[in-house]
Amino acid sequence: MRRPARGRLFDHATTANPALNDAPVSTGKDLSERALGFLLLMPAALLLGLIVFYPIANLVYDSFFSILLTQPGLGEPFVGLDNYARAMEDERFWHATGHTALYAIITVPGALVVGLGLALLANLPFKRKWPVRLGLLLPWALPLVFAGLIFRWFFEYKQGFVNDVMTRLGFEPLAWLTDPKLATLAISIAIIWKTSSFMALMLLAGLQTIPKSLYEAAEVDGATKWQQFREITLPMLRPAIFVALIFRTITAIQTFDIPYAMTGGGPGDSTETLAMYIHKTTLDFLDFGYGSALATLMFVISMVATSGYLRYTRRGSGRPGED
Amino acid sequence: MTALIPLRRKTVVWFAAIVVAVNGFFPALWILFTSLKTETELMRYPITYVPDAPTLANYQQAFTEQPLLRFLWNSFVVASLSTLLCVLVSALAAYALTRLRIPKRNLIMSVLLAVAMFPLISLMVPLFKLMRELGLLNTYLALILPYAVLSMPVCTLVMASFFQDIPPDLEAAAMIDGCSRVGALFRVVVPLAAPGVFTAAILAFVNAWDEFLLALTMMSRVSMRTLSVGITLYQGEFAFPWPLISAALIVAIVPISILIALFQERVVGGLTAGGVKG
Numbered sequence: 001m002r003r004p005a006r007g008r009l010f011d012h013a014t015t016a017n018p019a020l021n022d023a024p025v026s027t028g029k030d031l032s033e034r035a036l037g038f039l040l041l042m043p044a045a046l047l048l049g050l051i052v053f054y055p056i057a058n059l060v061y062d063s064f065f066s067i068l069l070t071q072p073g074l075g076e077p078f079v080g081l082d083n084y085a086r087a088m089e090d091e092r093f094w095h096a097t098g099h100t101a102l103y104a105i106i107t108v109p110g111a112l113v114v115g116l117g118l119a120l121l122a123n124l125p126f127k128r129k130w131p132v133r134l135g136l137l138l139p140w141a142l143p144l145v146f147a148g149l150i151f152r153w154f155f156e157y158k159q160g161f162v163n164d165v166m167t168r169l170g171f172e173p174l175a176w177l178t179d180p181k182l183a184t185l186a187i188s189i190a191i192i193w194k195t196s197s198f199m200a201l202m203l204l205a206g207l208q209t210i211p212k213s214l215y216e217a218a219e220v221d222g223a224t225k226w227q228q229f230r231e232i233t234l235p236m237l238r239p240a241i242f243v244a245l246i247f248r249t250i251t252a253i254q255t256f257d258i259p260y261a262m263t264g265g266g267p268g269d270s271t272e273t274l275a276m277y278i279h280k281t282t283l284d285f286l287d288f289g290y291g292s293a294l295a296t297l298m299f300v301i302s303m304v305a306t307s308g309y310l311r312y313t314r315r316g317s318g319r320p321g322e323d
Numbered sequence: 324m325t326a327l328i329p330l331r332r333k334t335v336v337w338f339a340a341i342v343v344a345v346n347g348f349f350p351a352l353w354i355l356f357t358s359l360k361t362e363t364e365l366m367r368y369p370i371t372y373v374p375d376a377p378t379l380a381n382y383q384q385a386f387t388e389q390p391l392l393r394f395l396w397n398s399f400v401v402a403s404l405s406t407l408l409c410v411l412v413s414a415l416a417a418y419a420l421t422r423l424r425i426p427k428r429n430l431i432m433s434v435l436l437a438v439a440m441f442p443l444i445s446l447m448v449p450l451f452k453l454m455r456e457l458g459l460l461n462t463y464l465a466l467i468l469p470y471a472v473l474s475m476p477v478c479t480l481v482m483a484s485f486f487q488d489i490p491p492d493l494e495a496a497a498m499i500d501g502c503s504r505v506g507a508l509f510r511v512v513v514p515l516a517a518p519g520v521f522t523a524a525i526l527a528f529v530n531a532w533d534e535f536l537l538a539l540t541m542m543s544r545v546s547m548r549t550l551s552v553g554i555t556l557y558q559g560e561f562a563f564p565w566p567l568i569s570a571a572l573i574v575a576i577v578p579i580s581i582l583i584a585l586f587q588e589r590v591v592g593g594l595t596a597g598g599v600k601g
């Protein structure tokens with residue numbers, strides 16, 4: 001398998017090929033090379049500007065206005081920070097934020113544990129690799145909303161698979177999707193299933209970079225499998241685990257599809273996430289000003305998490321085990 | 324004793340394979356079983372696992388009750404055209420970033436990584452407004468443009484990681500032999516970079532095929548719905564016709580599963596090289 005190159009991309013610029021990096025441009029040839037570079041980057045820059053940067057600027061701008069599409073007669077007056085002040089006092093906003101945080105707290109470590117387990121199993125020497133590889137890829141390739149639908153069917157009260165297994169084992173069937181606590185649990189299980197396989201693939205790539213000789217040496221010294229796991233695997237895997245955790249955290253902040261498909265946010269608003277509340281505020285209540293303020297908050301939270309990730313990958317490039 | 328160890332090892336390996344495969348395949352298998360059941364068998368209690376009398380009626384109904392074929396076509400058009408656009412633009416950017424002297428390279432790379440992490444929900448509202456102003460709602464372009472751009476960071480990073488493994492000397496040799504830089508790009512770099520381009524294309528295609536939030540927002544007309552949204556139209560206000568939904572799900576899952584199965588090694592390589600989307 002190819003060595004992942006995320007670390008190297010930054011490396012390349014600073015160490016592997018210094019000639020590319022420094023250098024005041026002097027000769028005509030260099031200038032044309034630079035011009036060509038800009039030309040090649042231009043389409044990407046234009047598209048990013050149109051589809052990402054302009055909309056984000058627009059979003060932040062709109063968040064200072066009151067835009068009620070239900071009452072066009074009111075116009076779109078400037079309201080300063082009122083939308084943000086309103087969010088601070090909006091109970092439903094805090095509920096949604098709390099649920100989002102709760103999903104993150106449950107599913108990020110949950111997906112890590114399951115993903116690490118799957119990665120360790122998938123790292124064993126198989127004769128045929130495809131069933132295992134496909135077993136990891138299929139949950140990744142499945143649209144989130146399909147995973148939500150499938151798990152909704154699993155957790156169905158009467159004909160669902162989960163309650164059937166529970167009754168066969170002698171337990172009472174549970175009202176998974178109509179009890180707020182159980183619904184949160186069911187959604188978390190679905191999210192963990194859906195996201196753990198991608199995590200496993202990333203951790204598997206990390207596992208495959210650990211030299212076999214380390215284990216052989218430990219074996220000679222009489223170390224047990226558990227000691228080998230704690231003293232070799234975990235430390236060597238730490239950078240990969242860290243990267244996988246940040247990815248998962250950032251996507252957890254944005255959770256939408258799976259609760260949308262499983263409960264629609266119900267019962268009441270007990271499983272509603274921040275992303276779902278933003279969606280409802282704008283497209284159902286047509287309150288674009290307030291929705292923009294909420295979406296701006298979401299954007300800021302995501303970017304704070306992302307900056308942590310960026311700092312880590314740039315600082316950590318070239319560390320053993322990271323790539 | 325010595326003979327026992329390999330045997331035990333073999334058992335562990337088998338156990339591992341079964342756990343990983345069951346975890347990955349079981350939900351899809353359960354949906355497949357459900358899709359072959361009749362409504363009456365579904366209502367039976369205790370529930371059956373393997374269908375008693377498999378029927379294809381649900382599939383027939385799935386195609387007639389909603390324009391499932393149309394959803395398939397919409398998803399296919401949107402995913403392929405956005406992939407094409409994404410790969411084209413990303414390939415140019417990746418080439419510039421790996422082979423040319425670009426000021427602020429690291430900054431550009433960081434911006435790309437950050438864009439890959441942008442919350443879609445924050446983009447949804449202003450993108451909806453933008454597409455409405457451009458009159459693009461309920462057209463393929465309303466999804467093609469965002470999908471192409473949203474997959475661009477991943478594709479650029481994946482291709483960059485492939486491009487920089489191509490020795491610069493090869494390109495230089497071609498240029499000495501009289502190729503222009505663009506000529507060298509197409510005669511030397513592109514053929515060698517084809518696996519990277521292909522890998523990036525698969526990732527972009529899967530991302531576009533799977534996207535839900537924007538598809539839900541931009542396309543309100545049923546005939547323009549893509550699969551991920553179209554599948555949710557089978558449910559009534561209170562009723563969930565599970566065999567019907569399952570049949571539609573299977574139809575929607577099969578194309579992407581075949582793609583993944585055919586190119587699994589590339590997908591795994593691309594995911595770990597780009598490592599940007601969960």
